[in-house]
Amino acid sequence: MTSKIKVFPGTPLREVDFKEGKILYRHDEMNGQYAWDTGIGIGSYLAALKEGVLLGSYCRSCRRTVVPPRTVCEWCFRPMNSYIPLKDTGTVNTFSLCYITWDLKRIKEPEISAVIEIDGASPLHGIMHKLGEVDPEDVHIGMRVQAVWKPADEREGAITDILYFKPIKEG
Amino acid sequence: MGMRKVAVVGAGMTKFMRRAQETGKELSWQAARMALASCEMTLDDIQAVCLGTAPDAFDSIHLKGEYLSDGAGAWGKPYMRSYVGGGTGVFAPIQGWYHVASGLFDAVLVVCEEKMSSFYPHAQGAFLTIFDHTTERPLKPNLLWIFAMEMNRYMQTYGISKEDIAHVAVKNKRNAADHPCALLGNPDITVEDVLNSELLAWPVNRLDVSPVSDGAVALVMVAEHVAKRVTDKPVWIQGVGWSLDTAYWTNRDLAYPRYVEYAARMAYEMAGIKEPRKEINIVEPYDPFDYKECHHLEGLLLADRGQAPQLAIDGVSLRDGDMPVCPSGGLLGVGNPIAAAGLMKVAEIFWQLRGEAGARQVPGQPKRGLAQAWGDLMQVGTVVIMGTNP
Numbered sequence: 397m398t399s400k401i402k403v404f405p406g407t408p409l410r411e412v413d414f415k416e417g418k419i420l421y422r423h424d425e426m427n428g429q430y431a432w433d434t435g436i437g438i439g440s441y442l443a444a445l446k447e448g449v450l451l452g453s454y455c456r457s458c459r460r461t462v463v464p465p466r467t468v469c470e471w472c473f474r475p476m477n478s479y480i481p482l483k484d485t486g487t488v489n490t491f492s493l494c495y496i497t498w499d500l501k502r503i504k505e506p507e508i509s510a511v512i513e514i515d516g517a518s519p520l521h522g523i524m525h526k527l528g529e530v531d532p533e534d535v536h537i538g539m540r541v542q543a544v545w546k547p548a549d550e551r552e553g554a555i556t557d558i559l560y561f562k563p564i565k566e567g
Numbered sequence: 568m569g570m571r572k573v574a575v576v577g578a579g580m581t582k583f584m585r586r587a588q589e590t591g592k593e594l595s596w597q598a599a600r601m602a603l604a605s606c607e608m609t610l611d612d613i614q615a616v617c618l619g620t621a622p623d624a625f626d627s628i629h630l631k632g633e634y635l636s637d638g639a640g641a642w643g644k645p646y647m648r649s650y651v652g653g654g655t656g657v658f659a660p661i662q663g664w665y666h667v668a669s670g671l672f673d674a675v676l677v678v679c680e681e682k683m684s685s686f687y688p689h690a691q692g693a694f695l696t697i698f699d700h701t702t703e704r705p706l707k708p709n710l711l712w713i714f715a716m717e718m719n720r721y722m723q724t725y726g727i728s729k730e731d732i733a734h735v736a737v738k739n740k741r742n743a744a745d746h747p748c749a750l751l752g753n754p755d756i757t758v759e760d761v762l763n764s765e766l767l768a769w770p771v772n773r774l775d776v777s778p779v780s781d782g783a784v785a786l787v788m789v790a791e792h793v794a795k796r797v798t799d800k801p802v803w804i805q806g807v808g809w810s811l812d813t814a815y816w817t818n819r820d821l822a823y824p825r826y827v828e829y830a831a832r833m834a835y836e837m838a839g840i841k842e843p844r845k846e847i848n849i850v851e852p853y854d855p856f857d858y859k860e861c862h863h864l865e866g867l868l869l870a871d872r873g874q875a876p877q878l879a880i881d882g883v884s885l886r887d888g889d890m891p892v893c894p895s896g897g898l899l900g901v902g903n904p905i906a907a908a909g910l911m912k913v914a915e916i917f918w919q920l921r922g923e924a925g926a927r928q929v930p931g932q933p934k935r936g937l938a939q940a941w942g943d944l945m946q947v948g949t950v951v952i953m954g955t956n957p
């Protein structure tokens with residue numbers, strides 16, 4: 397059928413159509429403010445972060461330690477309410493060097509996002525965070541890293557109580 | 568399984584555009600009208616309507632299904648919107664399939680629409696809410712992080728280079744040059760062009776990514792007795808599958824999309840396919856990024872793990888290769904209006920199997936094709952297998 401149709405519907409607009417005022421549109425800014433309850437599992441996680449501890453939870457049936465902690469085990473659907481402190485060290489599972497912001501503004505020094513497998517959690521179990529105190533050129537998968545915390549009196553019970561993870565100097 | 572046979576008998580689509588003057592309703596109507604006209608049916612012949620569209624956040628329209636209902640032809644009919652993120656475009660026809668296979672309806676219209684251009688300053692911002700509000704969003708992530716990190720993990724696990732993967736972008740953008748609705752077709756693009764395009768989030772460069780787009784696609788799906796009445800070239804749904812992985816995306820293997828494998832196995836079993844690499848003639852895997860085509864071909868069991876880039880390098884996945892992949896031009900070339908892009912892949916298999924794909928036609932009268940999409944927080948796989956035999 398497509399081979400028989402020559403002209404497809406749709407009217408593409410160009411940037412210049414807007415600049416020259418050829419297009420009418422309505423612009424609005426939506427009010428979107430929220431306050432999210434933390435729940436039980438993440439509430440415990442945040443409380444521990446305030447104390448300078450990364451918390452996971454453990455399922456006895458599956459012998460699995462996950463992070464962040466949660467109240468139900470996805471695998472066996474049993475309660476997962478045994479919370480255990482993990483180390484604040486880990487291994488870079490993967491990373492990116494990001495040169496733009498969410499609204500496509502360029503940044504010169506890349507933000508380094510990473511998935512960090514946390515020591516004490518099950519294999520391949522990590523969290524997303526950022527890396528710092530490292531030359532972007534030197535970042536690699538498998539790199540050992542440690543959390544850099546805010547000073548205790550500045551922590552507020554948030555993931556940002558960890559400023560970033562930095563490389564562990566070996567030897 | 569005691570289910571009725573279901574055929575696709577008509578398809579229609581709009582151009583895929585960076586920004587369309589038409590509203591989502593208007594785009595939906597254009598695609599739906601073309602699909603109905605292509606099989607000489609009218610809305611009176613349609614008993615139910617299935618709509619697919621991605622997050623309400625794109626247009627800040629609450630209950631977008633209801634908003635789009637007039638353009639989708641839903642007035643006075645059983646109507647439901649389905650939404651599984653980027654997987655929506657291949658899930659909506661699965662919904663259409665079970666509406667008919669169950670015996671509930673004889674003819675349904677499936678419409679997928681997306682209008683991503685409304686979000687300011689860039690549609691990427693609408694995706695920020697996929698990250699967990701408490702444990703991730705305070706880090707101020709952008710959408711590219713997640714894909715760049717998955718691509719990096721995939722490359723590292725199998726020793727794949729950016730150049731290997733760039734062959735996929737080249738293939739799809741060249742294929743799209745033959746698609747009349749394509750946004751980014753380019754017959755002359757090279758691997759160097761991809762590698763030299765602007766670096767966004769290493770390892771992702773601009774030409775590794777599909778463009779945000781506006782557009783709509785529609786299908787008509789009917790029971791066997793209706794199909795026989797309206798066409799001598801029905802294309803049959805042979806198998807469907809869908810599956811979901813954990814939403815804790817940092818707690819799973821990022822190098823392999825296990826959920827796609829589960830979805831594919833469900834569809835293969837339904838279709839009676841034992842050796843997918845021999846039995847599938849054309850593939851339209853979801854390719855919002857070039858590495859995702861590779862990832863998905865492996866999850867679909869159509870390539871060994873870590874070997875999918877080689878299919879593009881060796882020409883196996885070219886339009887005239889042994890297993891054409893994204894002969895449409897895919898999301899990388901035609902464009903990526905999320906839900907519409909997935910349904911475009913199903914429509915492409917429909918046109919290819921009928922021998923109606925024009926300049927994009929795969930040689931050798933293909934008998935069976937597979938379309939797949941993927942989405943949510945990188946964790947849902949949706950698969951449809953279609954063939955010239957019921």
Ligand SMILES: [Zn+2]
Nearest residue numbers: 455458469472
């Ligand atoms: Zn368990």
